[in-house]
Amino acid sequence: MRQNSVQLFFHVDLDAFFASVEMIDDPSLRGKPVIVGALPGHRGVVATCSYEARTCGIRSAMPISEAFRLCPSGVFTRPRMDRYSELSREVMGIFGEFTPDVTVVSIDEAFLTMTGTGRLWGCPADSAAELKSRVVSRTGLTVSVGVASNRYVAKTASGLSKPDGLTIVPEGGESDFMAAIPIARLWGAGEKTQERFRELGIDSIPKLRELGESLLVSIFGKSGGEFLYKASRGIDPGIYAGEAGSKSISTETTFERDVTDRETLESVLRGMADELAYRAYRENVRSRTCVLKLRTDDFSTSGRRVTARDYLLASDEIYEVALSLLDRRNDNLPVRLIGLGLVNLERGGAFQGELFGEDRTRRTKFERAVFGIQEKGIGKVTRARFIAGPADEER
Amino acid sequence: MKFTCEKNAFAREISLAQEIIASRNALSIMSNVYLEASDDGLLVRATDIKTGFETRLPVETVEPGSMTVFCDKLTVILANIPEGSLEFTESDSRVTVKPSFKKVRFQLKTISSEKFPELPEIEESRFFALPSRDFKDMIGQTFFAVSDDETRFFMNGVFMEKVEGGLAMVATDGRRLAYVRKQLETSIPDFKGIIVPPKILSLVLKHAPDEGPIEVAVGDKNLFVKFGNYSFSTVLIEGQFPNYQKVIPEHQVNRLVVNRQDLMDALKRVAIFVEQKSRRTFLALSEGVITLSSEESELGTAREEIPCRYSGPEATIALNYKYLEDPLRACSTQDVTIEFTEPNRAITVKPDPESFYFHIVMPMQLE
Numbered sequence: 001m002r003q004n005s006v007q008l009f010f011h012v013d014l015d016a017f018f019a020s021v022e023m024i025d026d027p028s029l030r031g032k033p034v035i036v037g038a039l040p041g042h043r044g045v046v047a048t049c050s051y052e053a054r055t056c057g058i059r060s061a062m063p064i065s066e067a068f069r070l071c072p073s074g075v076f077t078r079p080r081m082d083r084y085s086e087l088s089r090e091v092m093g094i095f096g097e098f099t100p101d102v103t104v105v106s107i108d109e110a111f112l113t114m115t116g117t118g119r120l121w122g123c124p125a126d127s128a129a130e131l132k133s134r135v136v137s138r139t140g141l142t143v144s145v146g147v148a149s150n151r152y153v154a155k156t157a158s159g160l161s162k163p164d165g166l167t168i169v170p171e172g173g174e175s176d177f178m179a180a181i182p183i184a185r186l187w188g189a190g191e192k193t194q195e196r197f198r199e200l201g202i203d204s205i206p207k208l209r210e211l212g213e214s215l216l217v218s219i220f221g222k223s224g225g226e227f228l229y230k231a232s233r234g235i236d237p238g239i240y241a242g243e244a245g246s247k248s249i250s251t252e253t254t255f256e257r258d259v260t261d262r263e264t265l266e267s268v269l270r271g272m273a274d275e276l277a278y279r280a281y282r283e284n285v286r287s288r289t290c291v292l293k294l295r296t297d298d299f300s301t302s303g304r305r306v307t308a309r310d311y312l313l314a315s316d317e318i319y320e321v322a323l324s325l326l327d328r329r330n331d332n333l334p335v336r337l338i339g340l341g342l343v344n345l346e347r348g349g350a351f352q353g354e355l356f357g358e359d360r361t362r363r364t365k366f367e368r369a370v371f372g373i374q375e376k377g378i379g380k381v382t383r384a385r386f387i388a389g390p391a392d393e394e395r
Numbered sequence: 396m397k398f399t400c401e402k403n404a405f406a407r408e409i410s411l412a413q414e415i416i417a418s419r420n421a422l423s424i425m426s427n428v429y430l431e432a433s434d435d436g437l438l439v440r441a442t443d444i445k446t447g448f449e450t451r452l453p454v455e456t457v458e459p460g461s462m463t464v465f466c467d468k469l470t471v472i473l474a475n476i477p478e479g480s481l482e483f484t485e486s487d488s489r490v491t492v493k494p495s496f497k498k499v500r501f502q503l504k505t506i507s508s509e510k511f512p513e514l515p516e517i518e519e520s521r522f523f524a525l526p527s528r529d530f531k532d533m534i535g536q537t538f539f540a541v542s543d544d545e546t547r548f549f550m551n552g553v554f555m556e557k558v559e560g561g562l563a564m565v566a567t568d569g570r571r572l573a574y575v576r577k578q579l580e581t582s583i584p585d586f587k588g589i590i591v592p593p594k595i596l597s598l599v600l601k602h603a604p605d606e607g608p609i610e611v612a613v614g615d616k617n618l619f620v621k622f623g624n625y626s627f628s629t630v631l632i633e634g635q636f637p638n639y640q641k642v643i644p645e646h647q648v649n650r651l652v653v654n655r656q657d658l659m660d661a662l663k664r665v666a667i668f669v670e671q672k673s674r675r676t677f678l679a680l681s682e683g684v685i686t687l688s689s690e691e692s693e694l695g696t697a698r699e700e701i702p703c704r705y706s707g708p709e710a711t712i713a714l715n716y717k718y719l720e721d722p723l724r725a726c727s728t729q730d731v732t733i734e735f736t737e738p739n740r741a742i743t744v745k746p747d748p749e750s751f752y753f754h755i756v757m758p759m760q761l762e
Contacts, residue, residue: 309544309569346672352715353757355642355741356569 006171008124010098010112011146011154012131014091015163017108018048018079021087024140033058033074040068040076044267047079048108051163059256061264081274084108085282087139094134098127106251106339107275111151128166148174150236156187174234179205188231190258190336192297193220208232224299249279250291250341258297258334262326265338269322272340277315285345286311290318292325293339304328305343311351312342396460396485398432400452402494405437405481406473408450411602411625412441413470415448427463429511430483432456440514441466446594447514447628461508464490472501515617515628523584525562527609527622529577533564534596536575536725536752541593542568549634553596555618556588565639571718572639573725575752586613590632595620598627643755644741647734651705652747653685655731659723661687661699666716668697675759676716681709712738713759719744722754 014020018036023029033053038044046067049058056071068076088107095102098121101113114127121127124147135143142164146157153174157167160181169177183189183197183205196219202208209232217225230237251272259265269292280286290312291305304325312318322340409428418425429440437454438461440447462485472492480495485505492501534553542550547569554565561579565572595618603609603622610621620627662676668689669676679686683705688698712735723731728746735742738758745753 309542309546351760352570352673353739353741353759354569355567355572355755355757356637 006115007149008114008117009148009151009154010114010124010128010131011148011151011158012095012110012112013144013146013158013162014088014108015142015144016048016050016054017088017141018084019050019053020141021080021084022075022077023050025083029075033071035064035067035071035074035076036079037067037076038064038267039078040064043263045264047271049074061253061255061257061259061268063264079271081271081278085275085278087141089282090139091135091141091143094131094138097134098131104249106253111154114147124168125166128168132164132166148177148234150174150234152187152231152236153177153234156181156185159185159187169234178232178234179209181205183208186228186231188227188237188299188336190255190297190334192258192334193224193228193299196220205232221298221300223301227299248287248291248341248343248345249276249283249285250293250339250343251275252293252337252339254337255335258336259338260332260334265326265335266323268338269326269340270319272338273315273319273322276318276340276342277313280313280342280345285342286313287342287345288312289342289344290321290325291339291341291343292322293337293341294329294335295337296331296333297336298333301337307344318342396430396432396462396490397457397483398437398454399457399480399482399495400437400454401478402473402476402481403478404452405454406470408439408452409466409470409473411450412439412448413466414598415441415443415446416466417443419467421465421467424463424506424510424512426465426467427506427511428466428469429461429463429508431461431508432483433459440511442512442514443594444512445592445630446598447626448598449514449626450624452624460485462490462505463508463511464503464505468503472503515614515619515630517612517614517617517619521584521612521614522610522619522621523581523612524608524610525579525581525583527603527607528605529579530609530611531600531603531605532751533562533575533577534600537564537566537573538593538596538600539721539725540566540568540571540573540754544568548632549590549636552590552592552632554588554590554636554639557583557586565636567637567639569637570715570757571721572642572755573722573752574639574643574755577751584613588636589613589618590634590636591618592629592632595627595629642741644734644736644743646736647743648736649680649705649707649710650732650734651680651685651703651707652730652732653701653703655723655726655729657701658685658731659720661685661701662716662720662723665689665697665699666720668692668695669716673759674715674717675713676719677711677713677761679709679711680705680707682706710735710738711761712742713761714742714756715759718756722756725752725754 019034022034033056034050035046035053035058037047044064046058046060046062046064048060053071053074058067058070084107092102092104092110095110095112099112099114099117103111128145128147132143135141144158144162144165146154146167148154148157148169149171153169157169160167213229216228220228227237253268288311289305289307291303293303295301306321306325308321312321412428416426420426431438433456436451439450476494482493484491488505490503490505537553541553550567556563558576561577563576565574599620612619616631618629618631665676665687670690670692675690677688683702684700685703686700689696722744726746730747732745732747733742741755741757743753743755
C-alpha cells in the first residue's frame, strides 16, 4: 500500500461541552456539579453534566428528576443553545484549519478526515497536540481526540481518556487496540447487549471474537451480529457513512442508557430542532427535508425522512416534522441513538410568497428576530417552558 | 356465470375500469373488476375505495351470475386479441375467456364478488343536469392548481360551491389559485361547499362528451357524476377549504395586456435556463415591453423581450414560471391581462376580454 493512501481520521469530542461553557462564562461554577438541561420540577432530561456531576452518577438523557435526587446540591441550569452554537462554530472553525473535510456529527463532536495531511501537519501526534492546544487557547475548552485509520476506532479511542485526552491507534494496530479495551466500553453495545454478553460468559473482546460471524448473527440478528463482528476487530462497521458533509446539517445523541419513553425522545428532539433551526439560520441554508435517525438496542438503524412542501425554517416546524417521523416508528424497541438532520440544503435562493401564509411568515420572522437578539447578546430570549418556575426558586 | 360479448365494446369499458383501479396487487380484490351478467346485460364496477365506477353494456347472458377478476391481466388479454365475439365462462373460481374465432383460451382466477366493496349510492331525485361543456370548462380551469401536499389535504381537491345563478370552483396550492364561476340555466339544489378529489374530475374531463348534459348529485360524503352509460362517485375531502375570497385582490392598480401565445413561447425559451428547483423567472415591465429573464447560473442566462400594452411604472416581478404557464395554458383567448399592485403581492392573470375565470399567483422574492 502506498504511503499516501493510508486513511487517517480524528474523532474530536468536546468534553462535557455545555457544562464546560457554563464554567467558562461563570468561573464560580468550576469544580461544582453542573447539570445543563431541564430544571428540577419540570419535565425533561439532562443534556450535559460536568465531570463532577458524573461522579454522583448523573448521565446525559437521564430524567431531570432522577438527576436532582442523585445530586440535590448540583447547579441546574437551562441550556443556552445560542452560546453553545457560537462556541461550537468557533471550535469547528479551528478544525477547519487542519482539514477541509470536517464532518460535524453534533454540536460537540466531529470527525476530521486527516488523510494526506502529513506533509502539512507532521505526524498525527503533533497535529493532534496542535489541535488541542489551539482549541484550549482560543476558547478555553478542552477536547478529547481519538486518532485511527477508521472512524469507528477513532471514536472509540477518543472516549478512552476523557477529559482532555489523546489516544492514537497506529495503522495496523486497530485489532490489538480493540482487543485491549474492556468489553463494557465497546461503543455501540448498550445495556441489553452487555447483559447478553454476561449471559453468554463473554467478558472480553477476545472472547467475543471467538464467536464467528455466523454465530454472532444468529445471536444478535443480522445488523447486530455484523456490527459486533467488525467492531470487535477494529473494522469500521460503517455507521458514520451518512450524508455528505456540506449538503446537510445534523445532530445526534447516543444515550448512555437506552430510552424507552416517548417523552424523553420528544424532549431531546425539541432541543435538536432548536439547534438545527439556529445552525441553518447561521449558515444561511434552508431545507425542506428532515431526517430522523434512530438506532435501537438491536443495533438496527433506521433513517426516516420526509420532504415538506415548504422550507423548514422555524424550530417548531422542524420539531413537528420530527414528531411525525417519530410517529412512523413501527417498533417500540429501546432507543440507543437518536439523530435529527436537515438534508438537501439550499443556500440563499428564492422564496415563494404564500397566499394564505401570513401566520407562518410571522412565526419565522419572530424566531429569526430572536436569533438576531441572541447574536447581538442583548438580553436573553428563551422558550417559555425553559423559564424557571416557582418550583425552581426553592432550590 | 356465462356470457358472450363483442370484444371492442367490452375492452373499452374494461380499460376505463382499469383507470379507476389503483392497486396492482393481483391478490387484492381492489385490483379486480366486478362483472355481473343478467338479463339487463353486463354490469361492470371498479373502485379504488375513494372513486367508484359503474357501467352497463349489452351482452348475451347465457347463465346469470357475478364474479371479480384481475383487471390488469384482463386488459392485457383484451389488447392482444383481434375484434369479434368473446365467450366468458366462470366456474370453480376460474373464468375461461375464449374468442370465438381463434383457438386460444385464457383462464383467469376469480375472487368471489361478495367480497367486492359496496359503492356509495344516492337517490335518483338528487341529480341535477348541467351542460357537459360547462362542467368540463370549469374543471379545466381549476384542477391543475390543486395541491399535492398531503399535509394540506384540504387543498388536495377542487372546492365547488353553489353561487347565485350557478356554480363556482376554486383550487389552490397556497401559492396560486384558480377561480371559475359559471352561470347555469338549471336550478341547483342547495349544498354547502365541497372539496372534490381531482381524480374524478380528470376522469370527467377525459371521458365526458363535449355536447349534451351531465348529471351531478352532491351527497353528505360523496359526489356523483353520470353521463352516457357511466356513473362515477367519489368520497369528498373532509376539512375546511381556506377562505379564498380573502386572497383574491378586489382591485389591482397596474394592468398589462399581452398576446397569450407570445408570452407562452417566450416563457418556454427562458425556462431553458431557469433554475429547476425554484423555477424563478423575472418579468421586467416597462412601457410597451415585457422582458423575461432567468436567474444567472453557472450555465448562463436567457432573456427575451416581447411587446405588450402597458403604460404603468417600471417594475420587476419574480414568478415560478409554472404558475404563469399553467393559467396561460388554461386561458382560451388570444390576449391575456396581467394585473398587479406591487411586485411582491398577488397578481391576477385573466383572459382578455374578461370571461368567467381568472387566476391568482403569488410572486417570489426578488432578491
